[in-house]
Amino acid sequence: MDKKNKIIIISLLSALLIALCVLVVEMKSTEKKAYQGLTEIEEDQNMEVENDDNSQYIDMSLEKDIEAHFQEDGIDHERVAYCITDLEHNIKYSMNEKDEFIAASIYKLPLAMLYYDKVNEGEYTLDSTFTYSGYMHEDAGVISSDYGIGSQVPLSDLLNDLIIYSDNDAGHILYENLGGWKEYKEAMTKYTDSISENYYTMDNVTTANTMNDVVTYLYDHKEDYKGLIKNMEKAEPGEYLDRDTQLSMPQKYGMYDYALNSVGFVECNTSYSIVVLTSLGDKGADVMANINRIAYEHFK
Template sequence: MNKEEKKKKVIILLGIWGVCMLVCVVIGMSRSTKAIVKRETGKSVIAQTETVDAKPEEAPTLDLSALQSKLKAYLKENDIGSKDVGYYVEDLESRQSIENNGDELYFAASTYKIPLAMVWYDAINAGDVEESEYRDLLENMIVYSDNDAAEYLFESLGGWGEFKDAITAYDKKQKADSDYLVLDNTFTPANMGHIVTYLYDHQEEYDHLIKDMKKSMPGQFLDRNLNIYFAQKYGSYEEAYNAAGVSLTGHPYVVTIYTDLGDYGESVIGDLNEICYDFFNTAE
């Protein structure tokens, strides 16, 4: 083999070696890229699987017997007779409820204005009357407890019988018997509580009413110790001091409290609702 042939052979071998090295580099890069893609893809799948498989934790059902014990203890510690206070409390998430004298009749005072307003908002929503003609009357009746406005709205329905017959639609548990219809402004805590629950369940239909209830006696009655503009309607007449409302801040619940304690009843209402509010919003 002459010198020229040897030179060509070396060049060919170097070319083959170069091609082999290039192929090795390409294969190595390909494997590395696949490994990276595989690792990244695997991480994404795991995250997605965790997201898909993860189930939201269900909120535990609150034990209302514990709340009942707290409320009863308050009455006992303050020497308040059991018959002097009637209440109804409903957890609007679990729909469990507790009560004290829940089926006893109490003079409702101005708390009856909640269902009275609901009847009129039903008429407005049905197109039977113009809202512009009744809006001020309804607002004054709820926010300022205007009795003249309430009397006009009440008498326009025809009286107690017609009024109570109309509001039985808000409480399927309340029988519209003759005793219920003729007992004028008397309600049980449970009956009024069921009415407020209906209000909560149909908030869109009673939006104006709820807004007015938030402006009703802020810092007093149910809002006395909370100062959160608790949606309520208060009422007082002689020894009867009452309030009914719904908590729209934090855990939702309905509370109706009727008392026969004179003006002392207002502070009792505030204390009892504070116990309820703290229970629903700290026990979870």
């Protein structure tokens, strides 16, 4: 082989080697980007196991499937928080669970629980009545349609309308009877020790962690809250968390301005509780429905 041919062959091999190196670098870069896409929120995502014996049931595919949905739909992670708890094995999967969001009407779930506790303890009966004062009127709803200012409203009506119709006047009457907004907030900490920085202000804020504690407590003591759970099943069935699964699951939804939230639980092969808080406007409905669909497919 003459010198000229050797040079040509060496040049071709060098070019091929360079091309292969570039290809490898590009493949590694693409792989890295894909990995970063799937782990973009790992710092915000958490997985907690209350019992080390249950570590065998950990399955990170749930969080990966939710993250894949976020990537596919271009969801802003900072505007969503969720907590999903495997109620059989006490494993919690979460994202942004300590971030404060506008609670909207999901505050009414622990408020109702406080009154069911009082009925169970004999402090009230469902026939007990509460005064409907003028300053408790917030907007048009079932209570304001059925009762005039100054009326005595039965607790049974207040609890039903509070959950089924998310009636704001019912909520106002009930938390004022506890002493006021801040007194209500203090009372409901019996269900949680996850209190955020601005929790005790007059702002209606919450976190996914806080509401996860509440709904987990509800599930663990569901025999004490049969009436409440039935009302949760009647409130907008097939919507919010339940939109894609159509399970008639018990849930409490809330919306205010750009906030759209819901909290509930699903009884299936591996029962789970779920909290989704969003500040995405109408897009929040798609996000919460998809997250619950993914969770149900995982646990069913």
